[in-house]
Amino acid sequence: MDHLPSWLLSQAAAHAHRLVADGFAGVGAKGYHYRLLSSLDADGPASQAALGRRTRIYLSDLVGALNELEAAGYVRRSPDPADKRRNVVAVTPAGRDRAAELTERVTAIQEELTAALSPAETEQLTGLLRRLVAHHDRTE
Amino acid sequence: MDHLPSWLLSQAAAHAHRLVADGFAGVGAKGYHYRLLSSLDADGPASQAALGRRTRIYLSDLVGALNELEAAGYVRRSPDPADKRRNVVAVTPAGRDRAAELTERVTAIQEELTAALSPAETEQLTGLLRRLVAHHDRTE
DNA sequence: CGAATAACGTTAGTCGCACTAACGTTAGCC
DNA sequence: GGCTAACGTTAGTGCGACTAACGTTATTCG
Numbered sequence: 001m002d003h004l005p006s007w008l009l010s011q012a013a014a015h016a017h018r019l020v021a022d023g024f025a026g027v028g029a030k031g032y033h034y035r036l037l038s039s040l041d042a043d044g045p046a047s048q049a050a051l052g053r054r055t056r057i058y059l060s061d062l063v064g065a066l067n068e069l070e071a072a073g074y075v076r077r078s079p080d081p082a083d084k085r086r087n088v089v090a091v092t093p094a095g096r097d098r099a100a101e102l103t104e105r106v107t108a109i110q111e112e113l114t115a116a117l118s119p120a121e122t123e124q125l126t127g128l129l130r131r132l133v134a135h136h137d138r139t140e
Numbered sequence: 141m142d143h144l145p146s147w148l149l150s151q152a153a154a155h156a157h158r159l160v161a162d163g164f165a166g167v168g169a170k171g172y173h174y175r176l177l178s179s180l181d182a183d184g185p186a187s188q189a190a191l192g193r194r195t196r197i198y199l200s201d202l203v204g205a206l207n208e209l210e211a212a213g214y215v216r217r218s219p220d221p222a223d224k225r226r227n228v229v230a231v232t233p234a235g236r237d238r239a240a241e242l243t244e245r246v247t248a249i250q251e252e253l254t255a256a257l258s259p260a261e262t263e264q265l266t267g268l269l270r271r272l273v274a275h276h277d278r279t280e
Numbered sequence: 281c282g283a284a285t286a287a288c289g290t291t292a293g294t295c296g297c298a299c300t301a302a303c304g305t306t307a308g309c310c
Numbered sequence: 311g312g313c314t315a316a317c318g319t320t321a322g323t324g325c326g327a328c329t330a331a332c333g334t335t336a337t338t339c340g
Contacts, residue, residue: 006156008273032326048288064291085288109146132257133151171297224306
């Protein structure tokens, strides 16, 4: 049986999710916040639609997450002068700090997650997953 | 650097989940049904509590899932004469057929999921994930 | 030009899965 | 006989993925 049991992936993800949720709960963050802040930090400001594509977060969910981030002062929405349909979303200095904080937490969690694996194995796993995901992204 | 990005695991799982959900939607099944039926089929009847431990499904969710399976005639609940607190849950012949049907679907999905990987790589991925999960199961 | 079409942001709501809290019932232990 | 633990059940929370519908603004094309 050389199949990848799909439940195995789900279970691994469930563990990962639990670790992340626990790690974020302490600082009042959720997964979407991290994904958005780090995307904005890494790839710069963007319209909400573009941001949604970048982070694979649905526009409908994005609105709420951005509301929360904006209320906390981590993010700024401003109308795009070139296109009145668009909001340009940019990270604030406080948001940058927040991103760094969350990234640090995530890094620790990743180490905990792969504690049973050697660095080489972790890299192997990462590569395999990356290819798996890339394949399904392309053919979506 | 050579960390396993936790979002990668989530994304891979999301793809897997989507494939499974799509595959099951057509036959009106959900993940819990498959997990329960195949566990009952493979390891025999059990009390709900034991079944929950076996499948890692919470007792509270199990009740609903078993209600659905029982209503469809795939499963039978009978009081345990040896312990009045317990229900003995057993799969029916129809349930066995259903399990086979779902297993077939899952197998096809697994192939689709790992289409980008060679059999050897799939096995490698499976092994790594298994160890990752086992580690967190033990230390939970 | 004007009308159709498409992209944008927003609101509201569904679904699957993991997880917590509380309750009454039944078993086992000392 | 009383305490504790396990059992099944109901109710509800939270996150993440996903759909439907609406009004607004751009773009394209006959």
